[in-house]
Amino acid sequence: MSEETATIEYSAESKELGDKIAELTLKQAKELSEYLKNEHQIEAAAGGAVMVAGGGGGGGGEEAAEAQTEWDVILTGFGDKKLDVVKVVKTITGASLMEAKKMVESCPATLKEGASKEDCDDIKEKVEGAGGSIELK
Numbered sequence: 001m002s003e004e005t006a007t008i009e010y011s012a013e014s015k016e017l018g019d020k021i022a023e024l025t026l027k028q029a030k031e032l033s034e035y036l037k038n039e040h041q042i043e044a045a046a047g048g049a050v051m052v053a054g055g056g057g058g059g060g061g062e063e064a065a066e067a068q069t070e071w072d073v074i075l076t077g078f079g080d081k082k083l084d085v086v087k088v089v090k091t092i093t094g095a096s097l098m099e100a101k102k103m104v105e106s107c108p109a110t111l112k113e114g115a116s117k118e119d120c121d122d123i124k125e126k127v128e129g130a131g132g133s134i135e136l137k
Contacts, residue, residue, distance in 0.1 A: 026069065070114040071136040073123050078104050081131030088130040092123055108135070 010018075024032065036042040078085040082104060090100035092111055103109040111123060111134070120136055127134050 030069070070116065071120050072110055073112045073115050073120055074135045074137060075104065075107055075109045075111050075127065075132060076135045077107055077133040079131035079133065084130035085127065085132040088126050088132070092126065104132075 021029075021032075075085075075089065086097070086100050086104050089095070089104055089109075089111060090097055093100065093103070095103065103111075111127075112119065115123065124134050124136075
């Protein structure tokens with residue numbers, strides 16, 4: 001079998017910019033993402049922060065997980081107390097009672113995007129206290 005790979009030429013400017021982006025810390029990448037969004041109306045396609053790939057060594061995933069500062073809170077179930085979970089979802093999201101009921105019934109449903117660790121802990125405590133379950137992504 002013959003292996004053919006496409007050779008792509010990059011300008012010096014593109015290489016330099018790409019190298020600078022790849023070296024950003026998570027905090028710097030988040031700041032860059034917010035700057036691009038606010039000043040130039042450029043957003044990531046999935047609505048997330050600029051993602052920086054880590055090195056190819058072992059343990060990189062653990063470091064990334066430790067450095068994460070924002071999570072999406074996903075309702076994954078409502079258990080035996082659907083009404084209690086609907087009330088909590090209504091309070092957390094500010095949705096109407098009907099909207100909260102639809103969210104609960106259509107699990108998995110995103111309750112909050114880009115939540116801080118404190119917000120996640122608070123939401124988790126409230127939802128699990130009402131009999132529901134959540135997942136952080």
